[in-house]
Amino acid sequence: MFEQTFKNIDDILYKDAGADRELDFIEQTSWVLFLRYIDQLESEKADEAALEGKEYQYILDEQYRWPN
Numbered sequence: 001m002f003e004q005t006f007k008n009i010d011d012i013l014y015k016d017a018g019a020d021r022e023l024d025f026i027e028q029t030s031w032v033l034f035l036r037y038i039d040q041l042e043s044e045k046a047d048e049a050a051l052e053g054k055e056y057q058y059i060l061d062e063q064y065r066w067p068n
Contacts, residue, residue: 009033039066 009032013025042058042065049056062068 035060035064035066 006029009029010025013028038059042056042060046056046058058065
């Protein structure tokens with residue numbers, strides 16, 4: 001399951017200039033996965049806040065969120 005996800009990310013990053021080996025883009029892969037994790041977490045927190053009738057304050061500005 002995760003193996004294919006990593007391969008897809010690696011394939012995209014490998015096409016960038018200057019990425020000759022997998023070690024060249026481990027940092028970028030980690031950052032992409034972290035952003036996805038934050039998006040999932042914030043989505044859950046926003047849903048919980050909406051159910052409680054509260055407004056959720058996002059960690060990341062809208063332009064940096066996963067869907068954008």
